[in-house]
Amino acid sequence: GDFANEVDVLVVGGGPGGYVAAIRAAQLGRDVTLVEKGALGGVCLNVGCIPSKALISAAELAERMKQAGNMGVVAENVSVDFLKMQEWKNGVVKQLTKGVGQLLKSNKITVVQGEAYFSGTDQVRVATEESSETYKFNDCIVATGSSSAELKALPFDGERIISSTEALNLQQVPKNMIVVGGGYIGLELGTAYAKLGSDVTILEGMDQLLPGTDPKVVRIITKNLKKQKVTFKTNAFVKKADVHGDSVTVTADVKGEEQTFTADVVLVSVGRHPNTSDLGLEQIGVELDDKGFVKVNEKMQTNVDHIYAIGDITGPPMLAHKASYEGKVAAEVIAGEASAVDYRAMPYVVFSDPEIAYTGLSEEEAKAEGYDVTSFRFPFPANGRALSMNAADGFVNVVADRETQRILGVQIVGPEASSLIAEAVMAIEFGATAEDIALTIHAHPTLPEVIQEAAEGILGHAIHTA
Numbered sequence: 001g002d003f004a005n006e007v008d009v010l011v012v013g014g015g016p017g018g019y020v021a022a023i024r025a026a027q028l029g030r031d032v033t034l035v036e037k038g039a040l041g042g043v044c045l046n047v048g049c050i051p052s053k054a055l056i057s058a059a060e061l062a063e064r065m066k067q068a069g070n071m072g073v074v075a076e077n078v079s080v081d082f083l084k085m086q087e088w089k090n091g092v093v094k095q096l097t098k099g100v101g102q103l104l105k106s107n108k109i110t111v112v113q114g115e116a117y118f119s120g121t122d123q124v125r126v127a128t129e130e131s132s133e134t135y136k137f138n139d140c141i142v143a144t145g146s147s148s149a150e151l152k153a154l155p156f157d158g159e160r161i162i163s164s165t166e167a168l169n170l171q172q173v174p175k176n177m178i179v180v181g182g183g184y185i186g187l188e189l190g191t192a193y194a195k196l197g198s199d200v201t202i203l204e205g206m207d208q209l210l211p212g213t214d215p216k217v218v219r220i221i222t223k224n225l226k227k228q229k230v231t232f233k234t235n236a237f238v239k240k241a242d243v244h245g246d247s248v249t250v251t252a253d254v255k256g257e258e259q260t261f262t263a264d265v266v267l268v269s270v271g272r273h274p275n276t277s278d279l280g281l282e283q284i285g286v287e288l289d290d291k292g293f294v295k296v297n298e299k300m301q302t303n304v305d306h307i308y309a310i311g312d313i314t315g316p317p318m319l320a321h322k323a324s325y326e327g328k329v330a331a332e333v334i335a336g337e338a339s340a341v342d343y344r345a346m347p348y349v350v351f352s353d354p355e356i357a358y359t360g361l362s363e364e365e366a367k368a369e370g371y372d373v374t375s376f377r378f379p380f381p382a383n384g385r386a387l388s389m390n391a392a393d394g395f396v397n398v399v400a401d402r403e404t405q406r407i408l409g410v411q412i413v414g415p416e417a418s419s420l421i422a423e424a425v426m427a428i429e430f431g432a433t434a435e436d437i438a439l440t441i442h443a444h445p446t447l448p449e450v451i452q453e454a455a456e457g458i459l460g461h462a463i464h465t466a
C-alpha cells in the first residue's frame with residue numbers, strides 16, 4: 001500500500017537476537033512488530049545450534065553404544081537409520097520454532113513475513129512476493145544475523161560443495177567428507193559425521209584446529225580425533241575443487257606441498273558474514289566497519305541513536321546467547337532502563353569430543369592485562385564421576401589473581417564442559433574468589449567437583465592431587 005504503517009518498536013530478524021529483544025521490549029510495555037523474511041528462530045534454531053546439537057547427540061549415542069563393551073554393555077550390530085535421525089532432528093527444530101511463534105503471539109507481538117530494507121532513518125520497506133509496505137517506527141532493533149562465508153576457490157553448489165546448512169540436511173551419511181576450515185562448526189560437524197561412519201578429513205589453514213583456542217585444550221581434542229579416525233591437516237591452503245560426477249577432488253597446499261583429497265562432499269566452514277549488504281543501512285547513514293559489521297556502543301545503539309543492532313551483525317563472538325543478551329540490553333535501553341553490555345563472563349562452548357568450554361581470561365590474556373596470575377589445573381581422570389561415566393578425559397584450569405585470588409577465567413575440556421562452565425560464568429559474574437568456590441559444598445560424586453578441586457588448588461590445598 002501507499003500509506004505507512006505506524007509502529008512503535010520494529011525488530012528486523014527473528015533469530016535468538018531479534019525474537020528475544022521483541023519479547024523483552026513487549027514485557028517492558030512497548031508495542032512490538034517483528035519482521036522476518038525466513039523462518040522464526042533464525043540460524044540458531046533452524047540451521048545452527050539446535051539441529052547441529054541434535055545430530056551431535058545422536059552420533060555420540062551411536063558411538064558410545066559401539067564402545068560400551070568395556071563397560072559390559074554388549075550392543076552388537078549398532079546401525080544408523082540416517083533418514084530416521086534426520087526426521088527426529090527436524091521434529092526437534094519444528095517444536096522449538098513453533099514455540100517461538102507462540103511466545104511472540106502470547107506477548108502480543110505482530111509478526112510480519114517479508115524482507116526489510118531501510119528507506120529512511122525512521123522507516124523500512126518490507127517486501128513480500130506480492131507487495132511491499134512501509135513501516136514507520138519510533139525505535140528499531142536490527143538483528144539480521146549472518147550467513148556462511150564462501151571461498152572464491154570453492155563456490156558453493158549446494159550438492160558437492162556445501163555450507164553447514166546443507167551439511168545438516170544431508171539425506172545419507174557420506175562415505176567421505178572433506179571439511180575446509182577447522183573452526184568450531186567444521187570440527188563439530190566433521191566429528192559427528194565421523195561417528196556416523198564417514199571418513200572425514202579436516203583442512204585448516206592455521207597451525208592448529210580451533211585457531212585462537214588454548215593449545216593445551218586443543219591437544220585433548222586432536223588426540224581424540226585420531227582415535228575417531230578423523231584426519232586433519234594444518235597449514236593447509238585449499239586452492240581449488242573439481243567436481244566430477246558424484247565426487248569432488250580438492251587440491252590444497254599443505255605445509256608447502258601440493259596434495260589432493262577426494263570425497264563425496266566438501267563442507268566449507270570458513271567463517272560467517274554479517275547480513276548487512278542488502279539492508280540499506282549505509283544509505284541511511286548507519287556506520288558499518290570494514291567487514292560489514294554494524295558499529296554499536298555498550299547500549300547496542302548505532303550512530304543513529306534510535307536504531308539498535310544486536311547479535312551476529314555486530315561482530316564476533318557469533319553466538320546465540322550473545323545475540324539474546326544484547327537483545328535484552330537493547331530492549332531495556334529502549335524502555336528507558338540503565339542497561340549496558342558487559343562481556344567479561346561470556347561463555348564459549350565447542351561441542352567437540354570431549355567438549356570445550358571457557359569463560360573470562362586465559363592465563364596469557366590475564367598476563368597481558370597486567371595481572372599477577374596464578375592458576376591450577378585439575379584432571380578429570382582424578383574425578384570419580386568422570387571415571388564412572390567412562391568419560392575421564394580432559395581437565396579444568398582455573399586462572400586467578402595471585403593477590404586477591406579473584407577468579408579471572410576458567411577453561412574446561414572434558415565431559416559436559418558445556419554445562420559445567422555455568423558455575424565458572426557465575427563465579428566471574430559475581431566476582432567470586434577461589435575461596436568462595438572452595439568453600440561451596442559440591443555434591444559427590446559429580447563432575448563440578450573438578451572445579452572445586454581446581455579452586456582448592458589455587459589456595460594450595462586440593463585434596464585429590466599428588
Ligand code: FAD
Pocket residue numbers: 012013014015016017018035036037038039040041042043044045047048049050052114115116117143144145146164165185275278279310311312313318319320321322323
Ligand atoms: P540469526 O540467527 O542469523 O537470525 C537472523 C534472522 O534475520 C534470520 O531469521 C533471517 O532470515 C532474518 N533476516 C535477515 N535479513 C532480513 C531482512 N532484510 N528482513 C527480514 N528478516 C531478515 N551459537 C551458539 O551459541 N551455540 C551453538 O552451539 C551454535 N551452533 C551453531 C552451529 C551452526 C552450524 C551455525 C551456522 C551457527 C551456530 N551458532 C551457535 C551461531 C548462532 O546460530 C548465531 O550466533 C545466532 O543464530 C545469531 O543470532 P542472530 O539473532 O544474530 O541472527
